[in-house]
Amino acid sequence: MPIGPGFVRQVSLNAAAVRKARSRNRNAFSGAVAHQPFDEWSWLRQGLVRRMVKHPQKPTRTVAPTTLQHSQSRRVSRLDSVRYLIVRTLGLTKHRAIESTGIPVSAALELEDVVPDDDTKAELARRVRNSARQRGVDANINVARSGDGLQIVEWVLGLDRDTLEFFRLCVLRESAAPTKFYQYPIWQPILESMPLSFSLLLRRGKAHLTTEEFRFLRSFDDQLKLKVDESIGERPVVSLAPRAKENQVLTARFTAVLRVALFVISNLKEEE
Structure with missing residues (x-):
């Protein structure tokens, strides 16, 4: 190459x-x-x-990934750091990720320590039915680099720590105490801050959906589309879709980018 x-x-x-x-x-x-x-x-x-x-260089001081600096005296923003980690996690090569995001090589090398292993990458970027093949990988990367991808990143970056933790648990379907998934009022700040071009698709297990939660979730109209599903347990299934019209391919792409963004941003905030 x-x-x-x-x-x-x-x-x-x-x-x-x-x-x-x-x-x-x-x-x-x-x-x-x-x-x-x-x-x-x-x-x-x-x-x-x-x-x-x-021209041997003196050792540089180690800094947090969200405040990386380089020789040109320009601070690497959190947004640039996150976008780099997202496209790397989705499968973009190191040098193409550097060109795509414009971050310094020195900053990229430090961020490489935060890039997840291959098994985690595959799990995060998986499609609804099976793992993304190369064409799907490339499409996910293109969405992450697009205006839609930027909106997703800025949205997730703006969430406070508690909201981010709940959203991550639900979208990544992580193992947690059952009570963690019953904090349904937290969906409100998530939906209120969500860009207008998106809609959340939420599937909840019938045995784990209370009447109060059902009424609450039904109150968000097109922002959140609720489906009661008898086949799933306490952990919900969350997808991010275009609001204008149903498009399963775009929904898979948006969801892949959202999953990676939640994983990357949560990990960076834990290191702060």
């Missing part, structure tokens, strides 16, 4: 130097000698090593 110009600039190397090195490689293997493909990543590593030898 070729190196993008944005990534080259991030590591303070000259993009023109890449083109010259590629040209020298073609000239060196011209004629009777078989052409050897130019390894841009090997060239990049060699350039970084040469620069470190000539």
Whole structure:
């Protein structure tokens, strides 16, 4: 995979130097000698090593992922940090995630410690029926990088700690005491802050839905669509859908991004 110009600039190397090195490689293997493909990543590593030898850097102070800084004296915002972690968790490669979000390489390297393992990634980004194949992975990443994805991230970032914890428990269907899922009044700040283009689909187990909760959840009209389901237990099933019209594909994409956003943001807030 070729190196993008944005990534080259991030590591303070000259993009023109890449083109010259590629040209020298073609000239060196011209004629009777078989052409050897130019390894841009090997060239990049060699350039970084040469620069470190000539200009060794002093160790930098470790900082929290949400307040990362780099040599250009620009603070990396929480929003940028979260967006980087989301696209990495959804399957975007490191260098493409750096180019996509524009965060410094040094900040990205520190954030890599927060990127979940492959099993957790697969669980978070799974589709409703089965794991997302490559086309689905790419589509999830595109949604995360879109305006809709930005709205989802900003929405979740704005939730207070208790609301965020409840929302995460419900959406990720995590194991918790049964009483945790009966805090239905917390749906109100979640729905009131939700962008107008979205709607929440909530399935509740019939045996675990009280009359008071049923009336409360039914009062939100198009913001929340409640379905009573005898096949599920105390943990609800939550999906994020477009409000304008039913679209199962978009619902799966929005839900995947929401799941990852809740996981990433919750973990970052725990480290603060």
